[in-house]
Amino acid sequence: MRGIQGWALGVLLAVALFVGAGCSLGGDDDDNGAAATDTGEGEAGGSQEGGGSLLQEVIDRGTLRCGVNDSVPGFGFTGEAGDPEGFDIDFCRAVAAAVLGDAEAVEFTVLTAEQRFTALQAGEVDVLIRNTTWTSSRDGTEGARFLHTTFYDNQRMMVPADSGVQSLEDLDGETICVLAGTTTELNLETVFQARGIAYEPLAFEETDPLQEAFIQGRCGAWTSDASQLAGIRSNWPEGQGGPEALVILEENMSKEPLGPLVRDGDDDWADAVNWAVISTIAAEELGVNSGNVQEMLESEDPEVLRLLGQPAPAEAGGTPEPFDAGLGLPADFAVQVIEQVGNYGEIYDRHVGPDTPLELERGFNALWTDGGLQYAPPYR
Amino acid sequence: MTAAAPTTARKPPLWRNVRVLRFVLQAVFLLAVGGLLLYLVDNVVGNLERLGIPTGFGYLDQPAGFAIPDSDFSSAQSLGDALLVGVQNTLKVSLLGIVLATLLGVAIGVARLSTNWLVRRAAALYVETFRNIPVLVIILFWYLGVVLRLPPIGDAFEISGVTVISNRGLVVPWFDQVGGALLFALIALFGLGAAAAVWAWRGRRFDRTGQPHRRLLWAGGTLLVLLAIGFFATGSPWAVETPERGERSTTGGFRLSPEYAALLIGLALYTASHIAEIVRGSILAVARGQTEAANALGLSGFQRLRLVVLPQAFRISVPPIANQYLNLMKNSSLGIAISYYELTKITRVSIAQQAPAVQAILLLMAIYLLISLAIALVTNLVNRRLSLKGRR
Numbered sequence: 001m002r003g004i005q006g007w008a009l010g011v012l013l014a015v016a017l018f019v020g021a022g023c024s025l026g027g028d029d030d031d032n033g034a035a036a037t038d039t040g041e042g043e044a045g046g047s048q049e050g051g052g053s054l055l056q057e058v059i060d061r062g063t064l065r066c067g068v069n070d071s072v073p074g075f076g077f078t079g080e081a082g083d084p085e086g087f088d089i090d091f092c093r094a095v096a097a098a099v100l101g102d103a104e105a106v107e108f109t110v111l112t113a114e115q116r117f118t119a120l121q122a123g124e125v126d127v128l129i130r131n132t133t134w135t136s137s138r139d140g141t142e143g144a145r146f147l148h149t150t151f152y153d154n155q156r157m158m159v160p161a162d163s164g165v166q167s168l169e170d171l172d173g174e175t176i177c178v179l180a181g182t183t184t185e186l187n188l189e190t191v192f193q194a195r196g197i198a199y200e201p202l203a204f205e206e207t208d209p210l211q212e213a214f215i216q217g218r219c220g221a222w223t224s225d226a227s228q229l230a231g232i233r234s235n236w237p238e239g240q241g242g243p244e245a246l247v248i249l250e251e252n253m254s255k256e257p258l259g260p261l262v263r264d265g266d267d268d269w270a271d272a273v274n275w276a277v278i279s280t281i282a283a284e285e286l287g288v289n290s291g292n293v294q295e296m297l298e299s300e301d302p303e304v305l306r307l308l309g310q311p312a313p314a315e316a317g318g319t320p321e322p323f324d325a326g327l328g329l330p331a332d333f334a335v336q337v338i339e340q341v342g343n344y345g346e347i348y349d350r351h352v353g354p355d356t357p358l359e360l361e362r363g364f365n366a367l368w369t370d371g372g373l374q375y376a377p378p379y380r
Numbered sequence: 381m382t383a384a385a386p387t388t389a390r391k392p393p394l395w396r397n398v399r400v401l402r403f404v405l406q407a408v409f410l411l412a413v414g415g416l417l418l419y420l421v422d423n424v425v426g427n428l429e430r431l432g433i434p435t436g437f438g439y440l441d442q443p444a445g446f447a448i449p450d451s452d453f454s455s456a457q458s459l460g461d462a463l464l465v466g467v468q469n470t471l472k473v474s475l476l477g478i479v480l481a482t483l484l485g486v487a488i489g490v491a492r493l494s495t496n497w498l499v500r501r502a503a504a505l506y507v508e509t510f511r512n513i514p515v516l517v518i519i520l521f522w523y524l525g526v527v528l529r530l531p532p533i534g535d536a537f538e539i540s541g542v543t544v545i546s547n548r549g550l551v552v553p554w555f556d557q558v559g560g561a562l563l564f565a566l567i568a569l570f571g572l573g574a575a576a577a578v579w580a581w582r583g584r585r586f587d588r589t590g591q592p593h594r595r596l597l598w599a600g601g602t603l604l605v606l607l608a609i610g611f612f613a614t615g616s617p618w619a620v621e622t623p624e625r626g627e628r629s630t631t632g633g634f635r636l637s638p639e640y641a642a643l644l645i646g647l648a649l650y651t652a653s654h655i656a657e658i659v660r661g662s663i664l665a666v667a668r669g670q671t672e673a674a675n676a677l678g679l680s681g682f683q684r685l686r687l688v689v690l691p692q693a694f695r696i697s698v699p700p701i702a703n704q705y706l707n708l709m710k711n712s713s714l715g716i717a718i719s720y721y722e723l724t725k726i727t728r729v730s731i732a733q734q735a736p737a738v739q740a741i742l743l744l745m746a747i748y749l750l751i752s753l754a755i756a757l758v759t760n761l762v763n764r765r766l767s768l769k770g771r772r
Contacts, residue, residue: 186446
């Protein structure tokens with residue numbers, strides 16, 4: 001009798017456990033929204049049919065979840081008030097302003113270089129704006145969809161000013177520090193192997209031990225994106241000689257087009273985010289900035305009116321409806337973006353421009369009309 | 381229960397039959413667990429396919445694209461080869477760490493029971509310090525606070541031709557093969573065989589005559605003599621290579637990288653503190669009567685320790701010490717914090733270079749499992765040999 005009672009209790013417990021586990025697993029799947037509904041059917045690519053787009057989910061949720069960096073001054077850095085600030089952060093806010101109408105409705109998730117793609121794939125963040133380079137294998141095997149490049153960067157090398165190193169060849173036999181999990185590691189190997197320069201890599205997970213190793217002379221050079229090196233150099237402690245103690249070599253080791261990215265397979269969301277970003281460049285091209293956007297609502301230029309979601313003037317024979325590109329964004333999304341965040345030039349000058357500690361000239365990031373590469377597709 | 385039940389041999393109905401119930405319940409349990417696992421695997425594979433991420437292990441044949449310091453690995457070799465280098469590095473730090481931790485741990489453990497007050501207190505201080513600080517913090521302290529603070533290569537501390545110490549590594553002279561060593565290897569094998577024979581002979585002589593066998597000296601001596609003869613007879617196939625200091629690195633000799641050194645020291649100190657406590661506990665667990673009997677026999681303190689207490693304490697301490705060995709091996713994965721290219725670091729680098737994360741981590745876990753099982757196997761063999769016959 002006692003044996004059966006014991007067994008009965010055991011069975012009840014086991015059944016309860018599995019029912020509980022099954023319920024909670026089902027619950028987690030639903031929370032992942034678009035990520036869950038096609039389980040087991042093996043669909044690849046294309047927009048979601050059963051679950052709806054992330055665009056609708058973000059609108060319903062009311063906040064944008066943005067994956068960012070917190071250790072690159074100028075791009076993604078924790079400011080003195082403890083809030084994240086930077087070039088990439090502002091683009092997160094621009095997307096939130098476009099989709100939700102409120103640039104402050106953003107939830108920032110700090111991610112390391114190695115976590116970022118996994119976090120995006122798993123749906124922990126809606127968009128990743130974290131100084132990430134657009135490469136083919138990231139488009140392919142990482143299941144990522146890259147959007148309009150916001151910053152054309154290059155990889156460069158930083159050395160102590162008193163080391164006497166003037167070119168990459170002078171670094172033969174050197175130990176070179178690099179941040180783990182980045183394209184920088186790969187490029188370093190490719191470039192140095194192609195030129196036959198011997199070196200030893202040292203790849204740290206975090207910037208802090210890397211900086212310590214560089215200061216102590218464990219490695220004689222530090223390679224990263226030029227924009228990151230500029231940020232690090234601008235923050236270099238006075239006790240170590242301040243920014244003058246470091247030199248960033250002019251040689252470009254690789255192309256690093258940095259931009260926002262979203263998950264593969266959700267075209268509606270990708271388009272919405274893309275055009276939110278492009279609107280900042282289009283605004284700068286048309287001369288619209290946060291100071292004059294309200295006046296520009298009365299502009300004579302039909303392109304400006306179209307961008308700002310204003311109907312064409314009646315005497316020009318235009319329809320009374322504002323232009324709707326079918327992106328799922330409100331008609332005046334560009335006004336929200338420009339008013340609350342600014343146009344591309346304002347964002348650039350605020351965080352990484354010549355008047356900031358980073359002192360980066362527009363260079364390749366100037367508008368195409370000024371000889372740079374920033375070129376907005378027509379909003380039409 | 382009354383005794384009024386009829387004693388016919390009628391079997392209980394199926395739904396009340398204990399044997400049937402047990403079988404059915406186990407079958408249901410198995411189906412439930414199997415079903416759960418199938419569902420999880422299907423979920424993962426389905427989601428990966430939907431995102432366009434490759435499933436399967438084909439990525440191991442792709443070229444690695446990254447370099448590994450302190451090795452001959454070239455970036456054109458495959459990711460599978462990179463993982464092998466990682467396994468090598470993990471074993472390098474784990475095995476040496478195990479040896480150092482054991483030596484230090486046993487010494488400190490015995491010291492904690494010393495009659496000398498200062499020795500006892502010092503050992504207790506060591507144990508309390510290193511047991512209560514997280515091992516990652518210890519490793520970071522050794523790397524950032526000690527090893528990196530060694531002089532940079534430009535001001536390296538050198539004893540000419542013997543050693544170079546800087547924060548880029550500790551380099552000592554080492555052997556460099558300059559000639560054919562096959563013949564020497566054969567002679568060495570012969571020497572080992574001869575040493576074993578001498579060992580057995582001296583043992584038998586001891587059994588026969590009772591005179592001290594000193595077989596370690598005899599066998600060791602035979603081996604050394606034969607190795608020396610072999611070495612010079614085959615034309616000295618190895619020469620000593622002394623380290624030279626260059627502007628950025630050293631050439632020649634055997635180099636201990638700073639990352640390896642910091643990881644090894646941190647792991648060994650931490651694990652030694654745990655082993656010390658285990659040793660102390662197992663010594664205290666040996667019956668008091670043994671110590672008293674040894675004293676009555678007139679054995680000195682050291683003889684008592686070596687001949688009576690430690691052998692018995694050793695038997696008790698093997699399973700918990702085996703546990704500490706496994707912990708040390710797993711803690712070697714903390715090398716990622718200081719850029720030591722062991723297995724976990726190389727897996728993380730390959731994930732960042734587009735290896736699929738799920739498969740890479742599963743493979744990582746499987747490799748750690750294999751290494752752990754290997755260590756456990758060896759310690760279980762030792763345990764079985766030592767355990768009392770009745771308890772096996």
